[in-house]
Amino acid sequence: SVPLLQAARKKNSLTLLELTEAELEEQFVRGDGPGGQATNKTNNCVVLKHIPSGIVVKCHQTRSVEKNRKIAREILQEKVDLFYKGEDSDVFKERKASEKQKQEKKRRAKENLERKKLFKEMQQLDKE
Numbered sequence: 001s002v003p004l005l006q007a008a009r010k011k012n013s014l015t016l017l018e019l020t021e022a023e024l025e026e027q028f029v030r031g032d033g034p035g036g037q038a039t040n041k042t043n044n045c046v047v048l049k050h051i052p053s054g055i056v057v058k059c060h061q062t063r064s065v066e067k068n069r070k071i072a073r074e075i076l077q078e079k080v081d082l083f084y085k086g087e088d089s090d091v092f093k094e095r096k097a098s099e100k101q102k103q104e105k106k107r108r109a110k111e112n113l114e115r116k117k118l119f120k121e122m123q124q125l126d127k128e
Helices: 004-013 037-041 065-088 090-127
Strands: 024-029 045-050 055-059
Touching: 024 065, 045 065, 055 065, 065 090
Parallel strands: none
Antiparallel strands: 024 045, 045 055
16 A cells, blocks of 8 residues: 555655556445444445456545545556556656665665774774
């Protein structure tokens, strides 16, 4: 699943395949997970299926059915785009770029840790 902030940001910057309502099958079911009686009594979990590709998305991120419907459509649109375009998809390219950034950040943190370690060792040698 895609975090809410990323979904909102991606929607503006990416060119995704458009979905038509005729291609979608929507159901409202009871959500699962923590929440007890509030979750067990309400049908605010949205299950959205893209009929041509068979991709199914289940969204129960908020208590509002309308918000869950919107989020489910955004997630489904990204998944369908990725399914049909593959590596040419903007979603795929953005994921690769963020993965590369993450690895670079990890590498820099590791280098800084090594520098700190060497600095401490040098200080210990100077004291002796």
